[in-house]
Amino acid sequence: MRHLSPRAVLTGIGELKPQRRTQGVTTMELLMRVSAEAMTDAAIAPDEVDGLLVAPQVGETPQHVPATVAEYFGMQPTMSNMVDLGGASGPGMIWRAAAAIAAGQCETVLCVIGNHRNDPAPRSPNRNPAREFDTPFGASGANTSYALLMQAHMDAYGCTAEDYASIAAGSRANAQLNEMAIFYGKPASVEDILASPMVASPLHLLEIVMPVAGADAVVVTTAERAKSAPHPPVYLLGAGEKITHRAVSQAPSLTSGPLKPSMERALSQAGMAVTDMDFLSFYDCYTIMVAATIEDAGLAKPGQFGAWLRDNGGMGPDARQPINTHGGQIGFGQPDLAGGMTHVVEAVRQIRGNAPNRQIKGCRTSLVTGNGATMSEAVALVLGGDA
Amino acid sequence: MTDYSTLEVPGPTITDLTAPFWEAVSEGRLIIQRCGSCGEAVFYPRALCPHCWADALKWEDASGHGRLKSFSEIWKPGHPGWLPVAPYCVGLVDLAEGPTMLSHIIPADRPVKIGAELVFAPTHAGGRVLPFFKISDQARSST
Ligand SMILES: [Zn+2]
Numbered sequence: 001m002r003h004l005s006p007r008a009v010l011t012g013i014g015e016l017k018p019q020r021r022t023q024g025v026t027t028m029e030l031l032m033r034v035s036a037e038a039m040t041d042a043a044i045a046p047d048e049v050d051g052l053l054v055a056p057q058v059g060e061t062p063q064h065v066p067a068t069v070a071e072y073f074g075m076q077p078t079m080s081n082m083v084d085l086g087g088a089s090g091p092g093m094i095w096r097a098a099a100a101i102a103a104g105q106c107e108t109v110l111c112v113i114g115n116h117r118n119d120p121a122p123r124s125p126n127r128n129p130a131r132e133f134d135t136p137f138g139a140s141g142a143n144t145s146y147a148l149l150m151q152a153h154m155d156a157y158g159c160t161a162e163d164y165a166s167i168a169a170g171s172r173a174n175a176q177l178n179e180m181a182i183f184y185g186k187p188a189s190v191e192d193i194l195a196s197p198m199v200a201s202p203l204h205l206l207e208i209v210m211p212v213a214g215a216d217a218v219v220v221t222t223a224e225r226a227k228s229a230p231h232p233p234v235y236l237l238g239a240g241e242k243i244t245h246r247a248v249s250q251a252p253s254l255t256s257g258p259l260k261p262s263m264e265r266a267l268s269q270a271g272m273a274v275t276d277m278d279f280l281s282f283y284d285c286y287t288i289m290v291a292a293t294i295e296d297a298g299l300a301k302p303g304q305f306g307a308w309l310r311d312n313g314g315m316g317p318d319a320r321q322p323i324n325t326h327g328g329q330i331g332f333g334q335p336d337l338a339g340g341m342t343h344v345v346e347a348v349r350q351i352r353g354n355a356p357n358r359q360i361k362g363c364r365t366s367l368v369t370g371n372g373a374t375m376s377e378a379v380a381l382v383l384g385g386d387a
Numbered sequence: 388m389t390d391y392s393t394l395e396v397p398g399p400t401i402t403d404l405t406a407p408f409w410e411a412v413s414e415g416r417l418i419i420q421r422c423g424s425c426g427e428a429v430f431y432p433r434a435l436c437p438h439c440w441a442d443a444l445k446w447e448d449a450s451g452h453g454r455l456k457s458f459s460e461i462w463k464p465g466h467p468g469w470l471p472v473a474p475y476c477v478g479l480v481d482l483a484e485g486p487t488m489l490s491h492i493i494p495a496d497r498p499v500k501i502g503a504e505l506v507f508a509p510t511h512a513g514g515r516v517l518p519f520f521k522i523s524d525q526a527r528s529s530t
Pocket of ligand 1: 423
């Protein structure tokens with residue numbers, strides 16, 4: 001097996017319980033709480049962290065984000081950066097952390113993302129072309145863009161509304177196994193999902209992630225340093241990234257995205273096939289994203305994701321290849337840009353063998369994906385434990 | 388016919404570079420950039436050609452014809468100003484010149500379908516003229 005060399009280890013994880021609203025809590029506070037949890041989990045002291053990767057902050061720190069976070073944390077890293085890949089930012093941090101370690105610039109990197117949801121949570125002013133050539137036509141927001149992707153996919157392959165809704169139902173079913181999930185205690189059937197209000201055809205309300213406040217953190221370090229960690233090691237075995245466009249009007253394809261080459265690269269680096277993956281931790285801002293990812297991964301032919309899911313036995317921990325056991329963002333909630341990191345954190349839990357109530361038997365490998373903007377920014381990771 | 392003229396919605400954030408496009412639209416014309424070096428048409432307007440990076444983009448009249456690549460009927464608009472006309476249709480217009488443009492699709496008396504032939508339909512909306520499209524009457528058999 002060909003591994004990235006030297007192998008980096010995901011040695012600590014932290015995750016805050018999603019909340020619909022925060023009252024006066026700053027993003028900086030959430031970031032520090034979740035970082036403390038991840039460092040405790042890794043048994044690494046704050047002064048041992050010499051690398052810091054952060055994400056953009058909505059409505060809080062417009063510039064100098066890494067320095068502001070470092071100062072608040074009382075850290076003086078030798079490497080820091082902001083990873084701005086939308087929902088792919090979390091997975092994008094993991095291989096950048098490994099690369100910084102391999103370059104000899106640091107030994108232990110804290111990757112942290114989160115966001116508050118206070119009233120009002122202002123979005124930063126936007127003067128990019130999307131503001132001039134999408135918004136004036138009534139097409140502001142991600143719902144419209146993903147509805148356009150879903151309609152094109154549905155039309156090209158004749159998939160049914162039930163096929164897509166089965167992904168949301170599977171996510172909700174998994175959320176019943178995760179007390180942290182925003183939809184814990186609230187299952188939803190395919191019928192419930194299709195009966196929910198139409199938001200942007202063919203997209204129903206329950207096929208869309210619920211925005212929440214929250215934060216996720218992962219500590220990445222060297223294999224040597226990880227030897228003294230309390231948990232079994234989870235290695236980064238492969239990574240792939242691709243960025244193709246921003247606005248949906250400029251998408252090279254409406255039915256297949258940059259995750260396809262990203263997943264191919266990650267699997268090739270790991271020397272593995274997608275069918276070797278014990279757990280699929282697939283980014284799910286909308287049901288269409290999981291459908292396209294199943295097909296782009298080569299698990300199913302284009303348009304056949306629905307049949308593949310049925311053959312797979314759904315998405316739960318007992319499925320042939322379980323998907324999004326934490327509930328996915330559709331069941332867990334989407335803590336803004338941290339949404340992508342929830343997929344990394346769940347993969348670490350599963351490979352460690354300590355995913356409460358939902359452990360996949362013998363889980364050694366996971367394909368993790370991150371997706372940003374409108375199927376625009378893609379990161380895929382292959383994570384694995386000791387064989 | 389839906390009245391868009393009284394809508395209070397965000398308009399385009401026009402720059403010096405894109406001003407000719409919006410001026411033409413206000414006169415009921417659709418113009419597009421074409422590269423004098425590689426010959427490709429470009430949308431949205433840019434400073435340099437994204438295909439060959441030549442500084443050779445020139446405005447020309449567009450045909451005003453296109454084909455619907457995808458669409459969505461918006462029931463819950465991202466901006467509340469659009470609520471009075473919801474549900475309304477937005478779509479991706481595969482312009483005859485090559486590039487894709489997102490636009491508002493004026494409803495027809497039959498279901499919207501991918502592949503439908505579209506024609507430029509400048510429309511008064513929110514205090515300005517916007518480059519909407521409508522489903523062409525000539526091409527009922529296109530889908
Ligand atoms: Zn050119």
